[in-house]
Amino acid sequence: MVFAMLILLPYIYVYQTFLESHAYDLLADSEKQLYDIMEALTQPFVGSDPENELDAIKGTTWSGNFFGFMISDPLAGLGQFAAGLSLHPPLLMAILIPVLLTLLFGRFYCGWICPAIFLYELNTNIRMMLKRMGLRVGSKGINLNLKYYVLAFGVLLSGFFGTVFFASIYPPAIIGRELFYAIALGGFGSGLVFFILTLLFDLLVARRGFCRYLCPGGALYSLLGRYRVLRIQRIVAECNDCAKCNAVCELGLDPLNDGFGQECNNCTACIAICPTDALEFKFQIKDVAAQGPGHLGKKYLYPSAEDQAAQVE
Amino acid sequence: MQQELKKSSCDTIAPSVENTDRRNFLKELIAGAIALAVQPVHAAQNQPSIRFLRPPGSLPEKEFASQCIHCGQCSAVCPNRCIRYFGLENGFASMDTPYIIPREKACILCMKCGDICPSGAIQPIKRALEPIISKVRMGKAVVDRQLCLSWQGKTCGVCYRACPLADVAIRVGLLEQPHVLDKCVGCGLCERSCIQLPQAIRIIPDYG
Numbered sequence: 001m002v003f004a005m006l007i008l009l010p011y012i013y014v015y016q017t018f019l020e021s022h023a024y025d026l027l028a029d030s031e032k033q034l035y036d037i038m039e040a041l042t043q044p045f046v047g048s049d050p051e052n053e054l055d056a057i058k059g060t061t062w063s064g065n066f067f068g069f070m071i072s073d074p075l076a077g078l079g080q081f082a083a084g085l086s087l088h089p090p091l092l093m094a095i096l097i098p099v100l101l102t103l104l105f106g107r108f109y110c111g112w113i114c115p116a117i118f119l120y121e122l123n124t125n126i127r128m129m130l131k132r133m134g135l136r137v138g139s140k141g142i143n144l145n146l147k148y149y150v151l152a153f154g155v156l157l158s159g160f161f162g163t164v165f166f167a168s169i170y171p172p173a174i175i176g177r178e179l180f181y182a183i184a185l186g187g188f189g190s191g192l193v194f195f196i197l198t199l200l201f202d203l204l205v206a207r208r209g210f211c212r213y214l215c216p217g218g219a220l221y222s223l224l225g226r227y228r229v230l231r232i233q234r235i236v237a238e239c240n241d242c243a244k245c246n247a248v249c250e251l252g253l254d255p256l257n258d259g260f261g262q263e264c265n266n267c268t269a270c271i272a273i274c275p276t277d278a279l280e281f282k283f284q285i286k287d288v289a290a291q292g293p294g295h296l297g298k299k300y301l302y303p304s305a306e307d308q309a310a311q312v313e
Numbered sequence: 314m315q316q317e318l319k320k321s322s323c324d325t326i327a328p329s330v331e332n333t334d335r336r337n338f339l340k341e342l343i344a345g346a347i348a349l350a351v352q353p354v355h356a357a358q359n360q361p362s363i364r365f366l367r368p369p370g371s372l373p374e375k376e377f378a379s380q381c382i383h384c385g386q387c388s389a390v391c392p393n394r395c396i397r398y399f400g401l402e403n404g405f406a407s408m409d410t411p412y413i414i415p416r417e418k419a420c421i422l423c424m425k426c427g428d429i430c431p432s433g434a435i436q437p438i439k440r441a442l443e444p445i446i447s448k449v450r451m452g453k454a455v456v457d458r459q460l461c462l463s464w465q466g467k468t469c470g471v472c473y474r475a476c477p478l479a480d481v482a483i484r485v486g487l488l489e490q491p492h493v494l495d496k497c498v499g500c501g502l503c504e505r506s507c508i509q510l511p512q513a514i515r516i517i518p519d520y521g
Binding site for chain 2: 009010013016017020051055058059060062063064065070072076079080083084088090091094161162163164165167168173176177180181184185189190191
């Protein structure tokens with residue numbers, strides 16, 4: 001959905017510039033088509049002054065403007081602070097809401113809002129196809145802490161170059177920009193090359209490797225969400241140890257052994273696939289320590305005396 | 314014994330020449346490494362040959378580079394589609410930062426980009442004559458009198474008529490000969506509309 005929005009917004013922008021020029025007759029046929037489609041789409045939402053009213057939603061998930069509220073990625077604030085040792089007050093306000101939400105809900109941005117995740121998950125599917133075709137795909141395990149070093153290194157480089165370095169290595173920022181370039185300005189920027197490299201990294205080195213090992217934004221969100229309130233938990237009484245949750249977890253976590261931690265991005269894939277509904281959201285500051293094998297599974301393996309009696313009958 | 318001899322002979326023949334050489338070499342090496350390492354920062358601060366026209370209300374170049382978060386909203390709000398973005402051609406620091414090529418699309422001074430900029434790299438400025446004249450410093454127009462039709466005796470005056478701040482930023486004399494005044498903000502509409510090829514009036518970006 002976020003991805004669709006990022007495609008729609010540049011088209012709305014192009015439509016706005018057509019409106020602004022007040023020259024429908026001079027547009028080319030394809031432009032007229034676009035104009036008509038966008039007019040039909042936006043008509044219900046705007047009043048008498050569409051070219052200015054459509055400014056209400058602008059920007060990307062890196063930094064956007066929603067009905068007068070500015071919302072920015074916390075990484076943008078951190079980058080600006082690192083680059084110039086000062087933080088523009090409106091930007092501080094803009095990152096406040098995401099920071100608070102992350103403190104409560106952890107790394108939810110990565111699972112729900114990040115526009116790059118759509119492409120990364122498609123990439124995982126391609127990975128599966130390649131695997132089925134018998135090609136070798138890498139699945140290296142790297143230390144999960146590598147991304148925190150990337151974050152620290154990015155802060156240092158931002159200070160060194162005097163520019164917000166994260167903007168060029170952070171996939172959501174790149175995706176938002178490149179979609180805008182491609183649709184509204186024509187042509188791609190150089191960030192696309194980097195993004196394709198990350199896709200290849202995921203394909204050839206490790207499943208979702210960029211998000212897990214390298215993404216500076218993921219690192220920042222994980223750090224902020226260390227003591228979050230909302231966590232997924234396994235109800236040990238319901239669990240039958242089928243391990244489907246571990247197989248489906250995009251981030252390679254270990255739900256079967258209660259291994260969620262700060263890395264979990266609340267994507268709910270494990271909750272959705274669990275055949276016995278043994279995983280659920282709970283409000284708690286700490287994860288439960290490993291609870292051992294699920295009780296339901298034990299029941300399967302070693303039927304109790306009552307069950308045996310029932311079977312005999 | 315032999316070794317000792319060797320050592321002593323070495324000392325007498327070339328007293329610590331090799332030593333100082335090595336020290337100098339190391340010094341140069343370190344100095345060179347530091348120079349190389351500092352170079353990108355230095356280059357970013359001090360580019361006399363590469364100048365780019367930033368959107369109206371932009372901070373001076375060095376501060377701009379450190380404040381801009383490369384979000385792309387200034388272009389997303391520009392009704393004239395004049396703001397574009399650098400790739401890697403000017404180095405890493407200016408990648409995905411906004412600029413304007415006035416000859417292709419000039420700024421119409423609508424001041425929307427300053428309002429939407431979340432990072433403060435483009436300052437919000439009210440769209441009125443007084444704040445624009447006092448705060449916007451994009452650059453300044455310069456007339457090439459060898460190319461300018463009016464200065465060559467063929468009355469033109471297009472730049473004067475294109476200027477959104479006519480008589481404040483530009484004035485015309487005899488035969489519509491343009492004189493750029495101090496209050497020119499550098500929006501580039503004159504360069505965009507100049508009928509000469511190449512253009513006889515150009516914006517020289519301000520690097521404040």
